[in-house]
Amino acid sequence: MSSTDQDPDxxxxxxxxxxPRRVSGRYRTLKWWIMGITLGIYxxxxxxxxxxxxxxxxxxxxxxxxxxxxxxxxxEIWPHEFYFVAGLLIMAGLGLFxxxxxxxxxxxxxxxxQTVWTDLFILTERWxxxxxxxxxKLWKSGWDAHKIRLRVTKMAVWLAISVATGGAWVFYFADxxxxxxxxxxxxxxxxxxxxxxxxxxxxxxxxxxxxxxxxIYMCPWPRIQxxxxxxxxxxxxxxxxxxxxxxxxxxxxxxxxxxxxxDCNACVNVCPMGIxxxxxxxxxxxxxxxxxxxxxxxxxxxGKPRGLVDYMALSDEGRERAGQPPKPVWKHVFRIRTILYxxxxxxxxxxxxVALFVRSDIDITxxxxxxxxxxxxxxxxxxxxxxxxxxxxxGESRLFQISVQxxxxxxxxxxxxxxxxxxxxxxxxxxNRVYVMAPPGSAAASAQSTDLRIWLLDVEADTRTYKDTVFxxxxxx
Numbered sequence: 001m002s003s004t005d006q007d008p009d010x011x012x013x014x015x016x017x018x019x020p021r022r023v024s025g026r027y028r029t030l031k032w033w034i035m036g037i038t039l040g041i042y043x044x045x046x047x048x049x050x051x052x053x054x055x056x057x058x059x060x061x062x063x064x065x066x067x068x069x070x071x072x073x074x075x076e077i078w079p080h081e082f083y084f085v086a087g088l089l090i091m092a093g094l095g096l097f098x099x100x101x102x103x104x105x106x107x108x109x110x111x112x113x114q115t116v117w118t119d120l121f122i123l124t125e126r127w128x129x130x131x132x133x134x135x136x137k138l139w140k141s142g143w144d145a146h147k148i149r150l151r152v153t154k155m156a157v158w159l160a161i162s163v164a165t166g167g168a169w170v171f172y173f174a175d176x177x178x179x180x181x182x183x184x185x186x187x188x189x190x191x192x193x194x195x196x197x198x199x200x201x202x203x204x205x206x207x208x209x210x211x212x213x214x215x216i217y218m219c220p221w222p223r224i225q226x227x228x229x230x231x232x233x234x235x236x237x238x239x240x241x242x243x244x245x246x247x248x249x250x251x252x253x254x255x256x257x258x259x260x261x262x263d264c265n266a267c268v269n270v271c272p273m274g275i276x277x278x279x280x281x282x283x284x285x286x287x288x289x290x291x292x293x294x295x296x297x298x299x300x301x302x303g304k305p306r307g308l309v310d311y312m313a314l315s316d317e318g319r320e321r322a323g324q325p326p327k328p329v330w331k332h333v334f335r336i337r338t339i340l341y342x343x344x345x346x347x348x349x350x351x352x353x354v355a356l357f358v359r360s361d362i363d364i365t366x367x368x369x370x371x372x373x374x375x376x377x378x379x380x381x382x383x384x385x386x387x388x389x390x391x392x393x394x395g396e397s398r399l400f401q402i403s404v405q406x407x408x409x410x411x412x413x414x415x416x417x418x419x420x421x422x423x424x425x426x427x428x429x430x431x432n433r434v435y436v437m438a439p440p441g442s443a444a445a446s447a448q449s450t451d452l453r454i455w456l457l458d459v460e461a462d463t464r465t466y467k468d469t470v471f472x473x474x475x476x477x
Contacts, residue, residue: 018274021132025293034110046171053395055426057175087352098341100228102333104235109288114214117207128154158208166199212273222283231314232332236287238278238309241321260304267291363391364456366467374472380440384471388434392424399423401457409444411437448475
């Protein structure tokens with residue numbers, strides 16, 4: 001931060017650009033793998049095919065907003081089954097609590113979309129403009145043909161990545177090959193173009209320009225995560241009792257009293273957040289592990305043990321200062337808090353799996369028609385009317401029979417159907433007007449209300465379901 005930015009009368013400090021240096025190591029390699037897998041899933045998943053019959057697109061993952069359904073390979077979620085979505089959101093929240101309590105902000109450092117796309121933007125920036133020193137020199141240099149060419153090339157690549165990101169998102173909401181053809185020929189719905197435009201702009205701004213500011217100022221998780229962590233949480237830290245006092249290890253008087261840290265700033269130069277981990281735990285740290293790779297590389301060069309910067313727990317500080325080994329990793333990971341989170345997460349997951357396997361492929365909803373409550377026919381028969389919606393969640397047309405119970409008290413007729421048989425198209429909901437009648441003088445015709453059960457039978461599969469309602473007689477109010 002420059003001296004002008006430290007003016008106490010200013011409420012906002014201008015952003016200082018960060019130019020992370022390239023580093024290699026186990027955590028950087030892990031981040032490359034995670035970036036490749038997550039981006040591959042995001043960009044390619046809409047193009048996986050899955051046979052859904054003639055009435056639906058053959059897409060493995062599809063969010064069908066028009067029909068309010070969600071398809072995930074062999075799983076089909078209907079609007080009335082939103083509890084599956086709620087359960088997955090609960091599992092995501094509990095999973096975030098679990099990983100944060102065990103390993104700190106590991107989500108932020110490795111799998112958060114902001115981190116993944118920022119890594120991708122930095123990678124392309126490094127390919128075009130060079131590593132840290134060359135990018136700093138380019139930033140400070142004046143505008144000439146060379147700088148303009150590099151900046152235009154970089155912006156073109158960034159824009160292509162952003163358009164691909166926005167385009168991939170809309171493919172989740174329609175048949176991907178069909179929508180791509182419509183987009184290219186300018187026949188797609190304006191909503192598709194608007195969505196791509198908005199996501200292109202946000203990807204470009206957040207990943208290309210704001211970067212660490214999103215994590216520091218926009219994301220609420222850095223301020224919440226402290227409640228999920230305790231002294232046994234493994235997070236990135238600096239072993240100052242081993243590294244201090246810092247200094248260059250030259251053959252000079254007093255050099256033997258220096259710590260292992262040679263103050264090379266390698267950990268600072270590779271940090272995508274631009275912080276110095278040696279200053280202690282900070283809100284901006286996303287625990288990506290790049291500072292560990294950089295420090296370990298330096299320690300190997302000067303013949304010192306690795307781990308000056310490493311994943312560690314606060315509870316181990318006293319032991320390590322006294323020269324004792326830290327507790328095993330598993331004792332930090334498996335403790336009451338993490339076990340409780342794991343148990344809750346597993347319970348929700350098992351509940352969703354059980355609900356998925358026990359659910360029926362047919363469903364029925366019954367809505368009594370209240371105006372009028374009942375009708376008296378010419379022969380004295382009391383008739384009630386019901387709107388019965390039959391839901392066929394299978395990929396083929398099915399024949400259903402609607403009946404009532406107790407059958408000895410009532411007679412049922414379905415408008416436009418014979419013998420109560422109705423045919424429902426695949427993956428559809430069919431509305432039927434059902435008339436239930438009680439003979440004149442019967443107990444049901446005279447009573448205020450009588451319990452009634454309407455049954456739905458899948459004639460081919462011989463499976464059935466029901467809904468309970470009431471039949472209103474002459475004394476109904």
